[in-house]
Amino acid sequence: MIQQLIERYKRLRTERFLAQTYQCSYAFIGMGQHSLTNIYPVLHYLGVPLKYICVTSERKARLIERKFPYMKATTSLDDILADEAIKGVFVSASPSAHFSLASRILQSAKSLFIEKPPCQSLQELDALIDQQRLYGSPIAMVGLQKRYAPAVQILQKRLCKEHLVSYDLHYLTGNYQEGNALLDLYIHPLDLVTYLFGKPEIITCQIVAPASYILMLRHPQIVGTLELSTAYTWTSAEESLKVCTSKGIYRLSQMEKLTFEPKPSTILGVPYEKIHNQNKTVEYLYARNNFTPTLLNNQIYLQGYYSEILSFITSVEHGHSSALTDIATVKPTYEILMGIDSFLKNPMEIHIEGNLQHNCYD
Numbered sequence: 001m002i003q004q005l006i007e008r009y010k011r012l013r014t015e016r017f018l019a020q021t022y023q024c025s026y027a028f029i030g031m032g033q034h035s036l037t038n039i040y041p042v043l044h045y046l047g048v049p050l051k052y053i054c055v056t057s058e059r060k061a062r063l064i065e066r067k068f069p070y071m072k073a074t075t076s077l078d079d080i081l082a083d084e085a086i087k088g089v090f091v092s093a094s095p096s097a098h099f100s101l102a103s104r105i106l107q108s109a110k111s112l113f114i115e116k117p118p119c120q121s122l123q124e125l126d127a128l129i130d131q132q133r134l135y136g137s138p139i140a141m142v143g144l145q146k147r148y149a150p151a152v153q154i155l156q157k158r159l160c161k162e163h164l165v166s167y168d169l170h171y172l173t174g175n176y177q178e179g180n181a182l183l184d185l186y187i188h189p190l191d192l193v194t195y196l197f198g199k200p201e202i203i204t205c206q207i208v209a210p211a212s213y214i215l216m217l218r219h220p221q222i223v224g225t226l227e228l229s230t231a232y233t234w235t236s237a238e239e240s241l242k243v244c245t246s247k248g249i250y251r252l253s254q255m256e257k258l259t260f261e262p263k264p265s266t267i268l269g270v271p272y273e274k275i276h277n278q279n280k281t282v283e284y285l286y287a288r289n290n291f292t293p294t295l296l297n298n299q300i301y302l303q304g305y306y307s308e309i310l311s312f313i314t315s316v317e318h319g320h321s322s323a324l325t326d327i328a329t330v331k332p333t334y335e336i337l338m339g340i341d342s343f344l345k346n347p348m349e350i351h352i353e354g355n356l357q358h359n360c361y362d
Contacts, residue, residue, distance in 0.1 A: 023051050025331075026086065026088045026089065026316075029053075029077065030090075032059065035092040046313065047112075049087065051083070052079065088112070090114075091105070095179055095184060096120070099119040108137075109138075110137060111137055113312045114140075116144055116184075122331070125327070125334050127332070128140070140327040142325045143308065144308075146188055146195075147324040148306075148325075149302060151229070151252055151255055151258040151286040155250060159196060159250070167243045168224065169225070169239045170244045174232060174239060176296040182211070198216035198250060200218060201338075201339075203218050209231040213227075213340070248261050256302055257286065258286040308323075
């Protein structure tokens with residue numbers, strides 16, 4: 001009896017997945033390592049009808065058609081924009097080309113999914129937001145997948161019920177020569193704290209090494225410190241967040257583990273742990289299972305790529321967006337990015353709440 005129930009559950013689960021089909025056609029611009037590793041596998045798994053792949057090289061286009069004979073490879077964006085069957089376009093090209101590509105796609109009134117960074121300035125972002133409204137593109141999403149990470153979703157729901165005290169974030173990698181570390185790398189942690197805690201303002205900013213900063217940010221209900229650095233190594237890169245609340249401490253590590261450590265009770269204001277030895281209590285709110293190689297334990301799922309791409313496809317298919325990364329929601333992140341960039345170009349001294357702060361931007 002139990003075995004029959006198990007088999008029936010497995011069959012229904014498979015049938016439900018196979019029944020999930022899509023009516024619209026899509027195109028993809030770009031075929032770099034990031035796309036091949038994180039985005040194309042999700043599109044393949046979901047069975048998304050990808051009609052075009054657009055690249056800049058004729059040679060690469062021919063290689064694509066040999067490897068993926070069911071797709072059309074092209075070097076012409078015009079072919080994609082002229083095809084009325086294409087309802088959504090994915091863009092993961094060179095960051096410097098993102099703004100011009102996004103502009104043309106939005107002007108064609110097709111839905112857009114664009115990897116970060118979507119543009120190079122706040123003015124360009126405002127232009128994209130205006131173009132979506134003007135030309136009526138149904139969906140415009142930015143690839144900031146950490147908002148969709150399961151651990152982040154759990155943390156966000158928990159923090160909504162807490163009295164926040166402070167946070168400490170570390171985003172540490174090795175040397176980055178491919179582009180602008182602020183826009184290409186640090187957009188992720190800055191967007192994460194903006195999403196979790198609200199629009200920030202810079203209290204202090206200190207350059208500690210090339211493309212490496214120590215920041216203090218003030219949000220509506222919390223103050224936090226961030227170390228954003230390329231002075232470490234890629235082999236042991238670190239992404240961690242610690243949030244202190246009135247009830248305890250949350251720790252998020254690499255999007256793979258989220259824990260909560262409740263603060264000990266007090267007696268007349270004295271922590272009970274000082275009076276009597278207590279075993280440390282840690283609640284695991286989310287943890288990757290490295291033993292079972294299922295979708296839910298895959299890094300593409302844990303990091304949020306799967307859920308963000310599914311959100312985009314679902315939004316296009318149904319004609320309305322419920323996306324966490326609608327292009328307009330990214331504006332506070334760009335404001336803080338441009339604030340840091342402005343400080344780097346014009347550091348100055350200011351007074352904040354009566355204290356002299358050196359090397360600050362407000």
